Amino acid sequence: MKTNDIILQTATKVIAFVIILFSIRLFFSGHYYAGGGFVGGLMTSAALVLIMIAFDMKTVEWILPINYRFLIGIGLLTSVSTGLIGVFMGDPFLTHYFGYFDLPILGKTSLHTAALFDLGVYFVVVGVTMTIIKSIGESE
Amino acid sequence: MSLLHWAILSPFLLAIIIPILYKSFRRVHTGWFVLVLPLLLFVYFIRKIPEISNGSIIHETLQWIPSLGINFEVIVDGLSLLFALLITGIGSLVVLYSIFYLSKDKEKLHNFYVYLLLFMGAMLGVVLSDNLIVLYMFWEFTSLSSFLLIGYWYHRERSRYGAQKSMLITVFGGLSMLGGIVLLYVMGGTFSIRELIGQADILISHPLFLSAMLLVLLGAFTKSAQFPFHIWLPDAMEAPTPVSAYLHSATMVKAGIYLVARLSPVFAESGTWLWLVGGIGLLTLIWGSFSAVRQTDLKGILAYSTISQLGLIMSLLGVGAAALHYPGLDDNIYIAATIAAVFHLINHATFKGSLFMVVGIVDHETGTRDIRKLGGLMSLMPITFTIALIGTFSMAGLPPFNGFLSKEMFFTGMLSVLSLDIFNLQTWSMLFPVIAWIASVFTFTYSMIIFFKTFTGKLQPEKLDRKPHEAPIGMLIPPIILALLVITFGLFPNILSDTLIKPAASAILGDVLPADYGVHISFWHGFTPELMMTIGVVLLGIILYKTWPKWKPVYNVFPEKLSFNSLYDNSLRLMEKGSFRIAKFFMTGFIRNYLVYAFLFFIISLGITLYWKDALTVSVSNVAPIRFYEVILAIIIALGAISILFVKSRLTSIIILGSVGYTVSLFFVLFRAPDLALTQLVVETISTALFLLCFYHLPKKFRKEERLTFKLTNFMISLGVGIIVTLIALSAHSTKLKESISKFYIDKTYTEAGGENMVNVILVDYRGLDTMFEITVLGIAALGIYAMIKLRLTKKGGKNANENK
Numbered sequence: 001m002k003t004n005d006i007i008l009q010t011a012t013k014v015i016a017f018v019i020i021l022f023s024i025r026l027f028f029s030g031h032y033y034a035g036g037g038f039v040g041g042l043m044t045s046a047a048l049v050l051i052m053i054a055f056d057m058k059t060v061e062w063i064l065p066i067n068y069r070f071l072i073g074i075g076l077l078t079s080v081s082t083g084l085i086g087v088f089m090g091d092p093f094l095t096h097y098f099g100y101f102d103l104p105i106l107g108k109t110s111l112h113t114a115a116l117f118d119l120g121v122y123f124v125v126v127g128v129t130m131t132i133i134k135s136i137g138e139s140e
Numbered sequence: 141m142s143l144l145h146w147a148i149l150s151p152f153l154l155a156i157i158i159p160i161l162y163k164s165f166r167r168v169h170t171g172w173f174v175l176v177l178p179l180l181l182f183v184y185f186i187r188k189i190p191e192i193s194n195g196s197i198i199h200e201t202l203q204w205i206p207s208l209g210i211n212f213e214v215i216v217d218g219l220s221l222l223f224a225l226l227i228t229g230i231g232s233l234v235v236l237y238s239i240f241y242l243s244k245d246k247e248k249l250h251n252f253y254v255y256l257l258l259f260m261g262a263m264l265g266v267v268l269s270d271n272l273i274v275l276y277m278f279w280e281f282t283s284l285s286s287f288l289l290i291g292y293w294y295h296r297e298r299s300r301y302g303a304q305k306s307m308l309i310t311v312f313g314g315l316s317m318l319g320g321i322v323l324l325y326v327m328g329g330t331f332s333i334r335e336l337i338g339q340a341d342i343l344i345s346h347p348l349f350l351s352a353m354l355l356v357l358l359g360a361f362t363k364s365a366q367f368p369f370h371i372w373l374p375d376a377m378e379a380p381t382p383v384s385a386y387l388h389s390a391t392m393v394k395a396g397i398y399l400v401a402r403l404s405p406v407f408a409e410s411g412t413w414l415w416l417v418g419g420i421g422l423l424t425l426i427w428g429s430f431s432a433v434r435q436t437d438l439k440g441i442l443a444y445s446t447i448s449q450l451g452l453i454m455s456l457l458g459v460g461a462a463a464l465h466y467p468g469l470d471d472n473i474y475i476a477a478t479i480a481a482v483f484h485l486i487n488h489a490t491f492k493g494s495l496f497m498v499v500g501i502v503d504h505e506t507g508t509r510d511i512r513k514l515g516g517l518m519s520l521m522p523i524t525f526t527i528a529l530i531g532t533f534s535m536a537g538l539p540p541f542n543g544f545l546s547k548e549m550f551f552t553g554m555l556s557v558l559s560l561d562i563f564n565l566q567t568w569s570m571l572f573p574v575i576a577w578i579a580s581v582f583t584f585t586y587s588m589i590i591f592f593k594t595f596t597g598k599l600q601p602e603k604l605d606r607k608p609h610e611a612p613i614g615m616l617i618p619p620i621i622l623a624l625l626v627i628t629f630g631l632f633p634n635i636l637s638d639t640l641i642k643p644a645a646s647a648i649l650g651d652v653l654p655a656d657y658g659v660h661i662s663f664w665h666g667f668t669p670e671l672m673m674t675i676g677v678v679l680l681g682i683i684l685y686k687t688w689p690k691w692k693p694v695y696n697v698f699p700e701k702l703s704f705n706s707l708y709d710n711s712l713r714l715m716e717k718g719s720f721r722i723a724k725f726f727m728t729g730f731i732r733n734y735l736v737y738a739f740l741f742f743i744i745s746l747g748i749t750l751y752w753k754d755a756l757t758v759s760v761s762n763v764a765p766i767r768f769y770e771v772i773l774a775i776i777i778a779l780g781a782i783s784i785l786f787v788k789s790r791l792t793s794i795i796i797l798g799s800v801g802y803t804v805s806l807f808f809v810l811f812r813a814p815d816l817a818l819t820q821l822v823v824e825t826i827s828t829a830l831f832l833l834c835f836y837h838l839p840k841k842f843r844k845e846e847r848l849t850f851k852l853t854n855f856m857i858s859l860g861v862g863i864i865v866t867l868i869a870l871s872a873h874s875t876k877l878k879e880s881i882s883k884f885y886i887d888k889t890y891t892e893a894g895g896e897n898m899v900n901v902i903l904v905d906y907r908g909l910d911t912m913f914e915i916t917v918l919g920i921a922a923l924g925i926y927a928m929i930k931l932r933l934t935k936k937g938g939k940n941a942n943e944n945k
Contacts, residue, residue, distance in 0.1 A: 030897060035897070036900040036903065038819055075919075076916060079912050094909055114901070114904040114908070120915065124919055127922065128921065131925070132925050136833060
């Protein structure tokens with residue numbers, strides 16, 4: 001019997017974007033408000049899981065054609081290389097730098113290498129959750 | 141590195157080349173290559189005699205580990221030289237003998253000679269080292285190489301058994317000796333024997349003195365097969381006969397004697413040493429000679445005879461130690477005991493070596509060593525017969541052989557114990573000569589048994605595997621040389637007295653031996669009590685031998701179960717069984733049990749520490765006020781946790797666990813931790829989903845509803861853990877010793893790290909390294925799950941999970 005998930009699917013189409021936007025917001029606000037790479041990553045994968053429930057795995061792969069195991073590696077590399085910036089500048093490993101810049105549209109903005117580090121965390125979390133859920137979901 | 145060092149190391153170096161020689165010259169018996177070395181060494185050591193007998197001492201040092209005081213120090217004095225001559229001299233004869241004894245086609249000769257050379261080098265190292273650690277190293281080398289030699293015919297069960305037994309016992313002693321050496325180092329601050337001897341007066345009053353002495357003696361007694369550690373020696377007779385002749389009569393078993401003699405100046409001031417060495421020696425003497433009569437195997441008799449003769453030497457060394465108690469005495473009678481010990485050491489090496497070789501010849505030519513099968517070989521093997529006559533009669537202590545002289549001197553030494561007036565043990569000291577005399581009677585008896593049962597009587601050709609005939613000349617030369625030495629030393633004992641015996645005795649006794657002390661061994665010394673004792677020995681010995689079949693049943697009085705061998709076997713078996721049982725008792729394989737151990741340890745160790753350190757304090761001075769919401773939440777979470785224990789269905793427990801998790805995140809909200817609350821919510825959701833997944837995939841029979849069974853032990857342990865953790869948390873909270881460092885973060889988060897969310901700044905900036913490894917952990921977990929699910933191999937390997945179903 002084929003079920004008709006039209007309500008769920010329609011709702012998902014709207015809500016998934018909201019969740020992803022919220023997760024991006026959580027990620028970027030991490031340094032000043034509650035949030036950060038960890039929660040942000042979890043939220044993003046929650047959106048993907050929602051799509052996966054409403055549609056199926058193939059849809060998720062069609063939207064984001066990534067191998068999530070690579071994402072773990074990319075995330076770890078991002079974090080470690082962020083730490084290496086400090087080494088190349090002659091400071092200890094994982095020294096962060098920040099400053100305030102005048103950007104064309106955003107105006108005066110603070111840029112911080114810790115955000116790059118957090119980006120690594122974000123990638124790893126998305127990769128980890130998606131790998132786990134995908135491998136369990138696909139196993140028979 | 142001096143020539144002396146090269147002399148010690150040369151057997152090891154030759155041992156490296158032997159396998160190459162064996163492989164490249166298959167037609168020449170490998171033994172011929174080996175023979176050169178001990179001969180050269182023997183000549184080298186012989187040439188040192190004039191120098192040593194003048195009283196000088198050769199001393200060479202090679203730096204090894206100077207920072208630990210361990211250097212390869214070599215010292216040649218009378219005692220070392222005597223042993224070095226025995227090792228190289230009998231070594232050459234044994235190598236010569238083995239060339240004819242071992243067939244070059246059937247035996248793995250390279251193994252044999254490598255082991256033998258290792259042993260020779262190790263033995264030289266033992267007797268020439270001055271540094272105790274180096275001595276210990278060579279000591280263990282002798283144990284190892286002896287193990288290899290005993291197990292030379294490793295396909296035989298008995299060989300392996302004997303090798304293992306000797307290994308266990310001698311290594312046990314060796315390790316005790318190491319303990320003694322370390323204690324000596326602790327006391328004296330040096331590993332050098334000479335320096336320790338110099339401090340002997342200080343050492344004796346040290347509290348560790350007795351333990352050091354006992355440990356060192358344990359090493360010496362196990363190596364020298366003293367009572368009750370003698371049991372390995374008869375089983376070591378499974379070795380090839382040249383090995384028995386070399387190791388188990390002339391050299392290795394004398395390593396313990398050497399050690400006792402060498403360390404006499406350090407320990408002998410103490411009376412315990414005298415009684416222990418003398419007493420154990422006598423006990424070994426009588427037990428060995430008594431047991432030897434019982435044996436039917438020729439090598440068995442010789443093994444027990446070796447035990448008994450080693451006991452004799454040991455007891456003489458013990459009595460000789462009395463000389464150190466009366467250093468001022470003119471005409472010190474106890475010096476005679478030490479001299480007798482040295483003399484008998486030489487004599488025993490000569491006649492026992494030749495006897496072993498004779499037994500090897502008999503075995504080789506008739507195919508048996510059982511005295512019940514042998515007999516009447518006198519006319520068939522006249523040369524062997526003559527050698528055996530010399531050897532056994534010397535062992536029995538008959539003139540004109542050297543055994544007679546050393547036996548007389550032995551009696552003199554034992555009689556001198558009677559005049560000991562220290563330790564108030566005059567009544568006991570009477571035992572010394574009496575035991576010595578009885579033991580000599582048995583010695584006489586078994587010597588006669590060896591000789592007459594083998595060579596006289598009727599030949600029993602039907603019981604023999606081969607037709608007996610005289611041995612090849614090469615096999616006869618070594619025992620002939622030894623037998624000639626027996627006669628020479630018997631007739632002209634004084635050629636030894638100034639060259640070897642006196643320097644050796646002075647090395648044992650130190651300054652006590654006067655420089656002008658004349659060692660004079662006379663063949664005839666008048667109608668002394670010693671002579672009467674010898675006559676008594678001979679008379680009673682002849683009677684005992686004649687009536688032997690009648691009193692043989694005496695040995696059946698002691699059942700086999702009470703022997704030391706069965707004690708050893710049983711204790712070994714019990715140890716194996718016991719450790720197996722102990723391991724099986726607590727290694728049950730149930731994780732539940734291991735958790736009980738872990739938690740019990742947790743409760744007990746922490747509980748005791750809390751009580752012992754008096755750390756249990758509860759103070760309410762810096763406690764925050766309790767608010768209404770917190771009470772509500774606490775009640776909810778407690779209800780949830782408790783109800784998990786009582787619900788029937790697993791599904792319900794999963795959901796209740798989820799509710800506990802969400803309540804925790806509410807707590808985080810309440811205690812103002814938004815980041816934690818967010819993370820906790822999401823993580824709790826995911827883990828509940830995973831639990832549900834697990835539940836969904838449970839096999840049908842585990843999905844049934846079932847209440848948790850109540851177990852008192854589990855209840856007590858969980859209660860204990862809960863209480864301990866609570867108490868520790870309360871005590872820790874009540875005793876805050878230092879201010880928190882969070883002030884720093886509050887002040888500097890914005891100014892130094894450019895952020896306002898302190899939690900996140902700490903996570904990514906101040907302590908980013910932790911975060912880095914936490915995400916690594918996550919990555920590993922994900923890959924682990926992926927690998928576990930995707931890579932499912934069957935037991936056969938290479939098959940997919942689908943095929944497994």
